[in-house]
Amino acid sequence: xxxxxxxxxxxxxxxGLTYEHSPAEGQPIAVMTDYIINYIExxxxxKKTPSAKPKEPRLLKFNVNSEVAGFIKTAAGNxxx
Numbered sequence: 001x002x003x004x005x006x007x008x009x010x011x012x013x014x015x016g017l018t019y020e021h022s023p024a025e026g027q028p029i030a031v032m033t034d035y036i037i038n039y040i041e042x043x044x045x046x047k048k049t050p051s052a053k054p055k056e057p058r059l060l061k062f063n064v065n066s067e068v069a070g071f072i073k074t075a076a077g078n079x080x081x
Contacts, residue, residue: 004019005017005018005019005020005029006018006019011054017029017033
């Protein structure tokens with residue numbers, strides 16, 4: 001599944017947005033962001049105390065076979081170019 005944009009919400013309530021610029025150029029993203037900010041301000045959905053303490057992060061271990069490990073190594077090498 002292709003995800004054009006993702007909302008990021010930190011444990012402290014700080015938020016962010018990341019997006020792939022090819023399918024979603026800056027202007028539509030800016031309009032959407034303005035809409036979200038206006039909605040939050042109009043609904044007084046400001047900072048609130050979390051109802052529970054967030055869980056500590058934990059390491060995720062993946063079991064991959066040699067073929068997948070090779071793909072990962074190739075992809076990592078392509079990032080370094």
